[in-house]
Amino acid sequence: MKRTSMYTAVLALSLAMALAGGGLACRTFRERLDALEEQAVLQHQRNVCGLEDAFAAEYDTRSGAGYLSSGADSVCARVGQAYTRGQWLILGSSTAAFALMREGDVAYSALPESVAAADVQQAAAATDGILLRGETLLLGGVLNTPYSYPVAVVTAADASEAFAARNRLLYSWLAVQAVITLAALVAAYHYERLQELNARQSRFVADLTHELKTPLTSLIGYADLLRGGTLDAERRRTAAEALYHESARLESLSQQLLALNGLQADGVVLRPVRVAAAFADAVRSLPDVVLDCDAPAEAVVLADRVLLADLVRNLALNAWHAGPQDGAVHLRCTDAGECWRLTVQDTGCGIPAEALPHLTEPFYRVDKARARANGGSGVGLALCAQIAEAFGTQMTFASRVGEGTTVTILLQKEAEHEEAAQQQ
Incomplete structure (x- = not known):
C-alpha cells in the first residue's frame, strides 16, 4: 500500500468518525430537547390554568407591582410566588419560570436574565409553538380573565441539560476519535517503516547476490582455464592477476560488510581526537591518492580515531575515483561555532x-560500470553514514554535474583538549 493511500484511509476513517459522532450527538440533543419540550408543555398548561383561577380574584395594581389577591384570606402575594411555590417542575438545573404580560407589556417576570423582552413578546404572540432562545424554551398562551384587556403568560424552561448532554457526548466521541486516529497514524507509520525495511532488506540481498555473482563467475572461469593446463606463461600470469584482483574485491567487500554490521550492533565510545591526526592516518593509508589537507592544530573533536580515519579515507577514495586522474582531493576542517566542519571536496x-x-x-x-572498474564494492558510503551516525551527526552532500562534489560533516568540539592544544 502506498503512503498516500494509507494516510488517506486514516483521514477518511477520522472524518467518518467525526460525522458519526456529530450525528449521534445531534440525535441525542434532539431526543433530550423533545423530552424537555413535553415537560415544558405540561408546565405551561399548569401555569395558564393556575393563573386563570387566580384572576377570578381581584387583581390589584398598586404601585404597578402586579399583585393578585389570594381570595379567602385577602392576603396579597406577588404573582408567581404564591403559584410556583407548590407547582415547581424541575427541568435540568432550574425551576420553570413565567412572565405575565398585560396589553403587550411585561407586568411581571421571573424569567432568566438571558431572555430578552422581545423574545417574551414573540413567545406571547406565537401561542401555537415553542421557541428556543439560547438554552431556554419559551411557550406563550393567552389567559381567560374578566378584564377587557388581553393578558398573556409566557413559560420558560431551562434546556441546558440537553445542550450539556450533547456536548458531553460530542467531547467523549471526539476524544475517542482522537485516540483511534492517533493509533491508526502510529500503526500506519510503523507499517510503512516495516515495509521500507523489508524493501531495503530485499534490495540488499539482491544487490549482495549480484555483487558476489560477478567476481565468483570470474574466479570460476579463470580457475577453469588454469585447471585445463593449456595456457602459456603470459596467459597464466594474466589469469592469476585476475584471480587475485577478484579475490581482493571479495575480501574488501566482506571486511566492509563486517564493519557495517559491527557498527549497527555495537556502540562507539567517543574520545577526544585531533582532526589533523585523523587526516594524517588517511593520507598514510592512501599513498596513491593526492590529498590536500588543511586542519588547525587546535581542532579536537569527540569521535573514535580509527573510525574517523576510516570515514575520511572512504570519502577521499570515493572523491578520487570520481575526479580526473591527475586531480586532487581537498580535506578541510573549519570552525563552525560549537562544532568543527569537515569537508571532502573533489x-x-x-x-x-x-x-x-x-x-x-x-x-x-x-555509475555502475566505472565503480566496478575502480574496484568499488558499493558499501563505502553506507559505512561512512553509519560511522557518522555513531558520532551523533550525519553527512550532507552538495554536488553539481561537471563541477564536483562536496561532503560535509559537523563534529562536536572537545573544548578542554582544544584549550590545551592552543596553550602548547
Whole structure:
C-alpha cells in the first residue's frame, strides 16, 4: 500500500468518525430537547390554568407591582410566588419560570436574565409553538380573565441539560476519535517503516547476490582455464592477476560488510581526537591518492580515531575515483561555532540531484560500470553514514554535474583538549 493511500484511509476513517459522532450527538440533543419540550408543555398548561383561577380574584395594581389577591384570606402575594411555590417542575438545573404580560407589556417576570423582552413578546404572540432562545424554551398562551384587556403568560424552561448532554457526548466521541486516529497514524507509520525495511532488506540481498555473482563467475572461469593446463606463461600470469584482483574485491567487500554490521550492533565510545591526526592516518593509508589537507592544530573533536580515519579515507577514495586522474582531493576542517566542519571536496564529474538521497544505500552506484572498474564494492558510503551516525551527526552532500562534489560533516568540539592544544 502506498503512503498516500494509507494516510488517506486514516483521514477518511477520522472524518467518518467525526460525522458519526456529530450525528449521534445531534440525535441525542434532539431526543433530550423533545423530552424537555413535553415537560415544558405540561408546565405551561399548569401555569395558564393556575393563573386563570387566580384572576377570578381581584387583581390589584398598586404601585404597578402586579399583585393578585389570594381570595379567602385577602392576603396579597406577588404573582408567581404564591403559584410556583407548590407547582415547581424541575427541568435540568432550574425551576420553570413565567412572565405575565398585560396589553403587550411585561407586568411581571421571573424569567432568566438571558431572555430578552422581545423574545417574551414573540413567545406571547406565537401561542401555537415553542421557541428556543439560547438554552431556554419559551411557550406563550393567552389567559381567560374578566378584564377587557388581553393578558398573556409566557413559560420558560431551562434546556441546558440537553445542550450539556450533547456536548458531553460530542467531547467523549471526539476524544475517542482522537485516540483511534492517533493509533491508526502510529500503526500506519510503523507499517510503512516495516515495509521500507523489508524493501531495503530485499534490495540488499539482491544487490549482495549480484555483487558476489560477478567476481565468483570470474574466479570460476579463470580457475577453469588454469585447471585445463593449456595456457602459456603470459596467459597464466594474466589469469592469476585476475584471480587475485577478484579475490581482493571479495575480501574488501566482506571486511566492509563486517564493519557495517559491527557498527549497527555495537556502540562507539567517543574520545577526544585531533582532526589533523585523523587526516594524517588517511593520507598514510592512501599513498596513491593526492590529498590536500588543511586542519588547525587546535581542532579536537569527540569521535573514535580509527573510525574517523576510516570515514575520511572512504570519502577521499570515493572523491578520487570520481575526479580526473591527475586531480586532487581537498580535506578541510573549519570552525563552525560549537562544532568543527569537515569537508571532502573533489573536482570530478558531479552527481545528479536525483541520486543524492540514495548515495548512502548499500551497493548503490551512480555509475555502475566505472565503480566496478575502480574496484568499488558499493558499501563505502553506507559505512561512512553509519560511522557518522555513531558520532551523533550525519553527512550532507552538495554536488553539481561537471563541477564536483562536496561532503560535509559537523563534529562536536572537545573544548578542554582544544584549550590545551592552543596553550602548547
